[in-house]
Amino acid sequence: MSEKILITGNEALAEAAIRAGLEAYFGYPITPQNEITEYMARRMPEEGRVFVQSESELAAINMVFGGAATGKRVMTSSSSPGISLMQEGISYLSGAELPAVVVNIMRGGPGLGNIAPSQSDYFQATRGGGHGDYRTIVLAPSTVQEMADLMFPAFDLADLYRIVVMVLGDGVLGQMMEPVLLEKKQTHRKLPAKDWALTGCAGRSQNIVKSLDLVVPRLEKRNLMLQEKYRRIEENEVMCEGHLLEDAEIVLVAYGIASRVVRTVVSRARKEQIKAGWIRPVTLWPFPSRQIAAAAERARLFLTVELSYGQMFDDVRIAVAGKAPVHFTGRAGGAIPTVEAVLDEVKKLMQPGKVAVER
Amino acid sequence: MSEKILITGNEALAEAAIRAGLEAYFGYPITPQNEITEYMARRMPEEGRVFVQSESELAAINMVFGGAATGKRVMTSSSSPGISLMQEGISYLSGAELPAVVVNIMRGGPGLGNIAPSQSDYFQATRGGGHGDYRTIVLAPSTVQEMADLMFPAFDLADLYRIVVMVLGDGVLGQMMEPVLLEKKQTHRKLPAKDWALTGCAGRSQNIVKSLDLVVPRLEKRNLMLQEKYRRIEENEVMCEGHLLEDAEIVLVAYGIASRVVRTVVSRARKEQIKAGWIRPVTLWPFPSRQIAAAAERARLFLTVELSYGQMFDDVRIAVAGKAPVHFTGRAGGAIPTVEAVLDEVKKLMQPGKVAVER
Amino acid sequence: MTEKNCREEIIFAGFGGQGVILLGKLMATAAMKAGYEVTYIPSYGAEVRGGTANCSVIIDNEPIASPLVTEPDTLIVMNQASFDKFVPKIKPRGLLVMNTSLIETPPDRDDIEVMGVAADEIAHQLKSPRSANMIALGVYLKKRGLLTPQQVAESLPYVLAKRHHDMLDVNTRALMHGG
């Protein structure tokens, strides 16, 4: 068995991607994820695999488009502004049903913002920042270990569903170090043959990778097939963690780095006799609506905690569907909610006699 | 008084923009909105104003960025894939608080899709397809007359709040013709002086237009100011139409072209003794949540109708907050729900004795 | 306009060069000038170039909610492909005006009214082969009487590109011809 090493989240993710069978990486530098690109620049050629520093994020996502079409495992990574530039490309990948992994190590926005951590691209990731009715699977690690571990399902899910899988981290997760145990390559799922890939049509009929259909009923049918696929994913691929929900009166919902703040808050709250519990979505899409709805049957109220001004908040409200008030607390622009501030919020909300009013 | 003319939605919008004081147009061709660009190519030079066919949508939105920074009224227009390419730029405009109008005449997606009408970019428009916590005001016309009329508030709101205003139409509204009465230029609001504009610093201190702040507390403060502005807009700028809500048991919610299908459905339903009513959001953000919540106090159920697979649906569910079941029907890929199909859905939902189960 | 609930939904269909888009605009303009509410929607075929073209016009004396026409009251159709596609959609008791110069089969519906006109031949006779569309519209106007051919002809200058204004006369004659 191999030993734990102290490594940054970005590097853990990059090494895990290579172990998960990444065959080509295309990317453009941007802070706070340069360690990924730089790691790939070093390691991919060592492995005899493809590394290209693209001229832009637009080029990167379209190189991914080409690489994915050959049936190879491909990925790109960037941070918020660069991911915005990829939105057309992600919509194209989705329309053409090409498997690909896109990593977004989010930073403060909007605009150029800064290079501090953020979770302000949740909407973009889960709702499709690009045009058209498509979805990407969104995985949200919360530890450096998970930055590595989630890369294996990321590539598997991409191949299984011919879909874009986005890994949504933030500046802290990318830059922080924790002890990590790195897995060997392993495929957890039975994956379909890539008979749609462009490998030359010798011995078979022409393969076409495309997203256009000028005939409305045909494009509608394609869309319906996509929707059907999305339903299947919603049915089967939700990942979620929860704790102390049996008797929780207040349920805190948070993902990624915010979920770690929330864990500490909950254990401190419990020490102060507040019946708190937490839910951490690992897949942001498909969203663990059912798990949250189940918690809503018992809990008195919900508190969503984000490094943003309330984006996942929407999904929590939809899932809770009025069964309990849903509150929100969060900070953005690179700021991180502190344990103390969130704990105060919990106490305020749980004040005996206080009527919880929704924000 | 001038006479009504029969004109396409795209041309009506373009002419109205000019009358609303548009000083510079930057755009790149894309169907189904080429009539806007072509109209501007003809008319703007006639008026001695600026028209530039940009090399791309990326360039267009950044030309808008430059033009807006000088304090001039500027706009661009495109359709779905082109708007995806503008997401970084829209985030920058929002971060730098520059006023601008962006028109999206939506087409079938995802990817290249087709050139038929669609409403599949609702998420992108209302949630920010770009990175960071920002909002754009989104205006959704439903007639050719409104394609023209909404351009006046579009520019006013942009200037008033230093915000991006998106006008969200679709292929039908862009291409269809209806009789239109064109307004003279008029500013409906008292607008603040653009003392932030880049006009040369002679006689005053340096103006800087930017979105970066590397100091976290300062970027957070900037974000909080943005959020405060967004609250003010939510408070004051909701536009919404509704009909037959007093006794409606089923409320249909739709915007744009879909709202016209819904009007016909509701009047037919009424003829068949079904107590139906409708709500049409004119501003998609700020969303008329309060109006919908009010209707939810009385209505038995809601039906959202879209040319998509359920995007505004999220906002309706958030607004209804569990007070009544919310259903959805829609088509995409260029297809349009027919009056007959929606009416059938209404009848099915309103079957006596049928328990309405949410999708 | 005094009649109540006067509403007419028309689809014009043919291939690219046959001028069906123009017919739609012309009809909509004339109806607007006559005081009706109107909507006009073009719809291009699946192909980028060539192929079929069609448009829908609604004329109403009430404001028009949905501008989409799924079951037209009237179909004016200029070629076989469009005929095959649209005839099944005509409303029961609706009207079909078909260009028999290019459409060989009769419609297999007996719940609609059918008017055939050899529009291309007649246009040829009028020495204006490109006016076949006007011939067909003339037949329709004669039949439905919502607007007179004269009323419609008066709108021609608004919809015909300036460079084709030399065709105003011959088009007017074609409209008046009436099949």
Added chain:
Amino acid sequence: MTEKNCREEIIFAGFGGQGVILLGKLMATAAMKAGYEVTYIPSYGAEVRGGTANCSVIIDNEPIASPLVTEPDTLIVMNQASFDKFVPKIKPRGLLVMNTSLIETPPDRDDIEVMGVAADEIAHQLKSPRSANMIALGVYLKKRGLLTPQQVAESLPYVLAKRHHDMLDVNTRALMHGG
């Protein structure tokens, strides 16, 4: 490790070239190798280049939830600007290790334990001016006893870039010096 609830949150701060980032990594690595749970977070100042740098390390014998340090148990601070910024954040009864070579004022708190060390001067005496950071860390290790200087020194090869391995010895000596 047998003690219960052994947890230490440390902030290392100084300006760019002072090697505080290295200190954090070193401490985290050594603690990991000693069997602790650890987290390490770098944080760069507002300026792109130069300016101040700091990092936080948490060492715990339980899994670490939030890796963010807002109120450190210990601050190891190498320059005045960082001193001004971070001293107010130290937990009551916490520890401050300060480089008196570059920090002139004493802290105006009496609820913390203060250890001054003239790190730069001592490093100069050791003929290794760049080892001031190790001097400071040595002082801390002597005080807190969570890890021995020897344990920490053994991790030096893992965090020091290969091209600086000629400095292993002198750094070890600096660590052992203990102020």
Added chain:
Amino acid sequence: MAGKAKIDAERCKGCGLCVEVCPNKNIEISQDTNKMGYFFAEPCGNGCTGCALCALVCPEVAIEVYHETTQPTAPD
């Protein structure tokens, strides 16, 4: 007649380029339209030499050319 140009009337769009290029005036535009509504091209006369210039310029690849004798002019 040494050659023969076969024009697929249903594929032809009546652009007239073959008519113009034929050194032997062996193609003309028909009075009839095809199903797509185009006045298509058709061979006329007997002058075809099988030079294949018509096929070379036809944007629709609607023309095939045959030759009766031994040495055809091959397009490349």
Added chain:
Amino acid sequence: MAGKAKIDAERCKGCGLCVEVCPNKNIEISQDTNKMGYFFAEPCGNGCTGCALCALVCPEVAIEVYHETTQPTAPD
């Protein structure tokens, strides 16, 4: 001494370019650091001719140069 170079120690980053460029070896790097932690440059000796080469190459614009006599070498 015909000239005088005034170096703002707090602005200097100790890059040493002025030291290198000075034709009269009139600048040296100090043993002390400034508040930013840089070993700053300082004038030394009396050889300054006011040629302003140091100011011209200083990336921090930390140097001002004065001249006592009539004809200074103006940088452009």
Added chain:
Amino acid sequence: MKTVFERTETLYDRPTHYCPGCGHGVIHRLIAESIDELGLQGRTIGIAPVGCSVLAYNYINIDMIEVAHGRAPAVATGLKRCSPDMIVFSYQGDGDLASIGAGEILHATHRGERFTVFFVNNAIYGMTGGQMAPTTMLAQTTTTTPTGRRSNREGYPLQVCELLATLPGAAYIERCSVHDAAHIRKTKRCIRHALQLQLDGVEGLGLVEVLSPCPTYWRMSPSDARKWLEEEMIKVFPLGRFKG
């Protein structure tokens, strides 16, 4: 009866969606013939752009991919780097390659990518209805230059071959035309040559620019369009080899 000319195998026997007299059809044919002559049908990947030729995969029977407007060179980079044994080509219009995709073609050339570009310059945006392209001629009227292109507002027609030939990463650059039979023959040779170079593993990008008529948006008869191309366009876009 000996067959002098027939449809090559790799060209589907289907009607095209192009306008009468459009140049795209001929260029498709030349590419398909070259592929067949080099025996590459089974190992070629073609890229269709966004433009009138977006449906090129309906005509050329090889593995194909349709890509975002202008991004073909980036997609080709992905394809070729991942499958170095395949023959990869992009087919791009002047709007696609020279306007929105200028950055991508420049950088693919800069990196010396080893694929082939067929660049169809018709001096107009065909698919979207006749707007100005970077290659639109001075004084040419388009729907976005209703009074004609003017150098002091829209600049001069962009000479892509001349520009890219300055980069060391370009292995072969040539400009051809399909306005008459002789030039069609010549274009065929250039296309085949470009593919051959890729097959031979030559380092660097190959690009064949083809001047091609768009009768519809030049608002000319097919025959007049060919004349205008010959008499006007070639003056601004001289034919010939610029590199390799």
Added chain:
Amino acid sequence: MKTVFERTETLYDRPTHYCPGCGHGVIHRLIAESIDELGLQGRTIGIAPVGCSVLAYNYINIDMIEVAHGRAPAVATGLKRCSPDMIVFSYQGDGDLASIGAGEILHATHRGERFTVFFVNNAIYGMTGGQMAPTTMLAQTTTTTPTGRRSNREGYPLQVCELLATLPGAAYIERCSVHDAAHIRKTKRCIRHALQLQLDGVEGLGLVEVLSPCPTYWRMSPSDARKWLEEEMIKVFPLGRFKG
């Protein structure tokens, strides 16, 4: 005492955030001095790019705008077309201008836009920590070319002046350097000349490329960086006027 050299008015009296020995500071100074000498402080708009010089507005006291990475030429087009009487310049790094923004600079030049570009070529991505730029030299090691740039994988260093000078829309193109005092003087003249041309209303784009040291990511002392620039970079990026 007569003042021989002092900080020009338009340059703020503030410490910069640049590394010791960085070239950006000198270039800022030259621009500020030129603005003052031409009396343009009150009517100039400057564009800061994304790159180490993103905070340029903190140093140059004129109206300024910070723009998306690479898009400065598009923003400048918007600014100048809307305010033709203002003097507009962009300040861009080699990553910004030559990589992500290649399309924008190409097209602004193509259209003959009438603003000025100061292009700082330091053969590296400074701000993001030393990755390869299009102008990185062969064999130069960067964090993304850990074994050195190789022509057969990453292509040859991109010569921007040579490329853009081929376009008729370019009015003035020159490459300078700030590696020593004499070249700093010369660079100043070029910068002022470029602004003067814009002031004179000359049609077309002016671009001054400045070779500039990045000691930090070249991993050299400030002094060695200047030598390397002089001895190695100028060989690949010859100084001189390419247009105008």
